[in-house]
Amino acid sequence: MAGNWKMYKTPTEAADFVKALAPQVKDVHDKTMLLCAPFTALQKLSDAAVGTNIAVGAENLYWEDEGAFTGEVSAPMLKAVGCTYVIIGHSERRQYFGETDATVNKKLFAALKHNLLPIICVGETLAQREGNETFKVIETQINGAFQGVTNSHWTSIIIAYEPVWAIGTGKTATPAQAQEVHAFIRKLLPKDVANDIRILYGGSVKPENVKELMGQPDIDGGLVGGAALKVDSYLKLIKY
Ligand code: 13P
Numbered sequence: 001m002a003g004n005w006k007m008y009k010t011p012t013e014a015a016d017f018v019k020a021l022a023p024q025v026k027d028v029h030d031k032t033m034l035l036c037a038p039f040t041a042l043q044k045l046s047d048a049a050v051g052t053n054i055a056v057g058a059e060n061l062y063w064e065d066e067g068a069f070t071g072e073v074s075a076p077m078l079k080a081v082g083c084t085y086v087i088i089g090h091s092e093r094r095q096y097f098g099e100t101d102a103t104v105n106k107k108l109f110a111a112l113k114h115n116l117l118p119i120i121c122v123g124e125t126l127a128q129r130e131g132n133e134t135f136k137v138i139e140t141q142i143n144g145a146f147q148g149v150t151n152s153h154w155t156s157i158i159i160a161y162e163p164v165w166a167i168g169t170g171k172t173a174t175p176a177q178a179q180e181v182h183a184f185i186r187k188l189l190p191k192d193v194a195n196d197i198r199i200l201y202g203g204s205v206k207p208e209n210v211k212e213l214m215g216q217p218d219i220d221g222g223l224v225g226g227a228a229l230k231v232d233s234y235l236k237l238i239k240y
Contacts, residue, residue, distance in 0.1 A: 001221055001237050002034040002119065002160075002200060003228025004059060004087060009037060011044035018048035020231045025238055028053060032221070033238060035228070036087050036119075039073050046082025057085030057119070060093060063103075063110040075114035085117045087223075089145060091164045101144025108145060112153055119158045119200065119223065120145050122185070126165035135184055142188050154193040158200060159185060160223040166203025168225060173203055175212045175219075182218035207236035214240065 036057035046056040062072035089104035111118040122141040124134045202223035227233045
């Protein structure tokens with residue numbers, strides 16, 4: 001169950017979240033708990049998470065290790081502040097910051113090179129869904145993102161299906177709609193690893209709908225924005 005905090009939380013707020021959460025989840029062993037935070041909060045967040053079962057991730061990275069790339073942050077830098085995961089190609093990155101399947105692919109390889117577990121996001125817009133293009137869009141995104149990936153890499157990769165029309169809108173894909181796309185994605189993956197790859201659903205996951213969504217055979221977890229910003233609500237997602 002991954003939280004994507006987006007552009008919320010100062011370092012202190014991030015650390016306070018973990019301090020409040022950790023004692024309440026110390027007996028959770030059947031789920032991975034991951035909090036993905038803004039770059040500026042990562043150090044304090046991972047310091048607070050030391051000795052807990054909570055993992056820390058970033059929301060983006062740049063594909064070069066270092067260099068003259070003003071404003072960017074690299075995989076080794078994320079490792080140095082305690083990240084083990086990184087979200088790549090979130091629809092907000094694609095929509096507002098010009099990310100493409102090609103840049104997602106470069107970022108994926110940068111993450112893998114430095115043993116950061118990448119969470120690769122795909123998803124269609126409302127216009128694409130209404131135009132019956134969902135499967136074509138997803139297939140193009142998957143093929144582009146994973147170009148050149150070999151079998152040894154696959155088990156480190158996590159995929160998140162996030163229909164753009166369901167993000168932050170309160171409109172969740174129905175469990176059947178989500179399941180349909182998750183099953184489609186799994187079919188696109190190499191057969192020998194497909195069942196081992198975690199495919200997360202994202203888009204208005206909340207305590208009221210988490211159980212039904214997670215009950216679908218091809219939904220392996222959630223990537224959650226709004227409902228992961230408060231400890232009580234995130235806790236309900238963990239203990240559904
Ligand atoms: P919401 O849960 O706020 O809809 O956001 C989903 C998301 O974008 C997670 O990456």
